[in-house]
Amino acid sequence: MTAQEQETIFRRWLEEHLGLMLKVVRGCATAPQDQDDLFQDVLLQLWSSIPAFRGEAKETTWIYRVAFNTALAWRRVERRRRERHETFLKLDASPRAQPSHVDLLPEQEIVERLYAAIRQLPKVDVSLALMHLDGLSYQEMAEVLGISENYVGVKLNRIRKQLAEQLKGAPDEL
Amino acid sequence: MNFEDLQKAWQSQDAGAQVTINADILLKEVRRNQQQFRATIFWRDVREVGVAFLLTLFFLHQGMRHHDWADYLVAFAGFGVGTFMVLDRLLQRRKQPVSNDSLKACIESSLLQVNHQIWLLKNIFWWYLLPFAAALGISICYSTWPARNSGFPAVIVGVISALFLALLYWGIYWLNQCAVRRALDPRRQELETLLAGLE
Known part of the structure; x- marks a missing residue:
């Protein structure tokens, strides 16, 4: 190449x-x-x-x-x-990009809460949670992690429960 | 709200919209970082293996100048240690984790590498310190032995040299065991935990 x-x-x-x-x-x-x-x-x-x-x-x-x-x-x-020699990355400093949990759209708030909940998971589970939320198939997730599809299913059940637990009490009964 | 709703909210976020990237500067930075990384690895190897080969050359030169077999012995020890390090680096390079491997395979190869590093440092006495210590010890004895009849000062010089070497070697050994305890053992535990999460 x-x-x-x-x-x-x-x-x-x-x-x-x-x-x-x-x-x-x-x-x-x-x-x-x-x-x-x-x-x-x-x-x-x-x-x-x-x-x-x-x-x-x-x-x-x-x-x-x-x-x-x-x-x-x-x-x-x-x-x-x-x-770092030069800055190549510019983060958008607009209020929309700086979530403060005030004046956030409901969906944005959900996403912020999800990030916070995901970071509480064990490192390997973080990867599964992110892929699952992004809608990857079990086969794709198994391929990325190097484990069986069945095991992906088992782990995802656990992760969903953990995330649900962490998101309890969120607005609109998250 | 069920999981499907969460998924919908998640997928509706436009993470990329919050970031502007200057691709040209980024490419320059990525290339610079890669070169820096390669240079770091190269100079680390040169530093570690270079010391052994420099000692080899120095004592080889001394041996040729003074026709002293004890210097050849130290040069031989240096060459042996340097060769061992080079061979080990070459073998380990082949087993390095590849970033596009599956997560499990990557963790497994990282774990193998960390375990190997721990083994190397825990056994540093046998493959690094002992060959040098034995050769230098023999060399010191050989050079002070003819002066044994010249009285107490000669013995003192020999004893001080031996003590200095012992202290230096103990320091090297201690530093390496500290590295195992502080950096490598926690890393191994971390990797084992990650692996356990996939099994």
């Missing part, structure tokens, strides 16, 4: 799957600086993984794998040393 092809794929993935990557990052790290660091790591790993991508796996499955593996290996303390 040429450097040009690698760059083209990377740019396309950024355009099409940025939301997916950000969801993983937000689900795995809480503080904005940690999210920023983890996001950089995910992008770096994704870039390095492109030459091995042969199109046998679905793009989303591939990106999930890389993102989750990076998130699992990522350790907050170690990453604080990272230096």
Whole structure:
């Protein structure tokens, strides 16, 4: 694969799957600086993984794998040393993008509560919860994690209960 | 609200809309990071393996200059340790986790690597300290032995050298065991917990 092809794929993935990557990052790290660091790591790993991508796996499955593996290996303390030369990332500072649980649309509030609940789960369950919410099939989730579909089902039942428990008392009887 | 409603709300969020990315700067940063990472690994290897080979060259040179077999012995120990480190690095490189593996496979290979690092550091006495200590000990004895009749100062020099070496080696051993306790053991436990979550 040429450097040009690698760059083209990377740019396309950024355009099409940025939301997916950000969801993983937000689900795995809480503080904005940690999210920023983890996001950089995910992008770096994704870039390095492109030459091995042969199109046998679905793009989303591939990106999930890389993102989750990076998130699992990522350790907050170690990453604080990272230096950045230029800013490539601009977070939208508008009130809509800065949830404060005041004046939030009901759906946004649900999403924020979901993120908070997901971060309370064990690390492996975080990955399953995120994929499940994104609507991946059991087969796809099993492929990303390397476990059987049956086991995915068992774990998802448990995760749903845990999430429901954590979201109890939310507005509109979440 | 049931799970399907949650899923609907979740999928309706436009996570990407909150972020603007300058792809050109990003690409530059990603490439720079990758180069930095490669350079870090390269210089770490050079530092660790380089010390052993530098000692080899130094004592080889000393041996050739003074025709001293004890110096050759230290050079041989240095060469042995350096070769062991290079071979180990090459073997471990093949087993490195790949970021596009399944989560379980990635955790398993990370765990294997951490276990190997722990094994290396716990056994540092046998593969790193002992060869050098034995060769240097013999070298010290060999160089101070002819001066044994010149009185107390010669013995003192020999004893101080031996004590200095013992202290230095104890320090190296202690530092490595600290690294196992503080960094590697917690990492192993973390990985084992993750793996248990998938089994």
